[in-house]
Amino acid sequence: MAEPQRVGELPEDVDTDDCMTSYTHIYSPDLLKDQVAFITGGGTGIGLRIAEVLMRHGCDTVIASRNLEKLTEAAKKLMAATGRHCLPLTVDVRQPQTISAAVDETLKELGRIDILINNAAGNFLCPATSLSFNAFKTVLEIDTMGTFNTSKVVYEKWFKDHGGAIVNISATLGYRGQALQVHAGSAKAANDAMTKHLAVEWGPSGVKG
């Protein structure tokens, strides 16, 4: 376990996609012991940090996105920092068959899925007048359809019979409207609605949102 940190003392900064050099457990280090989390886009940024924190609480993880080389590097760092297992798998959330194959592989290797983190997303700054039809569609396909595709595959292959938790990473962009973000704001607003609809339909199977 990491050394306790003094109140008010900030942890040392790390490069974006490196693991933390120290960690203060607010919750029990065993909180998620031997659970399994499937994290889309878990090889970089926010997804990588979510993977690290879950692993520091005893969870094993799958990190899934398009770039296997990047994922493999990230998995090595995560395992070295936390002592837990991390399985890197190739997925394009726009292609349900790639998700299906990755979920099958997860269940074969790790035996269960307890937590799904829908974190993968695509975004860039662009005014609506310059945004091509395909650009808008691409972001909706990654952020919104990707979240639905992954949720549906994991539900059908595991959560329907065992329950589980789905966490959708959203954004505040769509709450009030913001320039240059009509694509991402629309996608995340749809995801917020999807979260509520699926909670109503899948709650009775023990799925928490």
Ligand SMILES: CC/C=C\C/C=C\C/C=C\C/C=C\C/C=C\C/C=C\C=C\C(=O)SCCNC(=O)CCNC(=O)[C@H](O)C(C)(C)COP(=O)(O)OP(=O)(O)OC[C@H]1O[C@@H](n2cnc3c(N)ncnc32)[C@H](O)[C@@H]1OP(=O)(O)O
């Ligand atoms: C998001 C902000 C980015 C940079 C920030 C820079 C400065 C910050 C300054 C101020 C901050 C202000 C506001 C805050 C903004 C955002 C914060 C809130 C939410 C953030 C949400 C996020 O999701 S962050 C995650 C970002 N990460 C990624 O996007 C990684 C993955 N991205 C990608 O894979 C690509 O970028 C992709 C999304 C385009 C998908 O790739 P691919 O499938 O290969 O698609 P392409 O074939 O390349 O492109 C498809 C069509 O899209 C058009 N396109 C691509 N890039 C741009 C662009 N930069 N501007 C306009 N159009 C673009 C492309 O031309 C294709 O269309 P065609 O018609 O030509 O076919």
Ligand SMILES: NC(=O)C1=CN([C@@H]2O[C@H](COP(=O)(O)OP(=O)(O)OC[C@H]3O[C@@H](n4cnc5c(N)ncnc54)[C@H](OP(=O)(O)O)[C@@H]3O)[C@@H](O)[C@H]2O)C=CC1
């Ligand atoms: N950064 C921010 O300021 C904010 C971020 N968010 C949200 O946080 C989450 C993480 O963002 P952040 O860490 O900043 O961004 P990153 O760019 O670091 O992460 C995005 C991840 O998604 C993966 N990804 C992109 N497209 C696909 C795809 N088609 N299939 C599978 N995986 C894909 C990428 O991996 P690969 O390239 O290997 O596919 C990458 O690992 C997103 O949902 C974002 O919308 C919300 C508000 C603000």
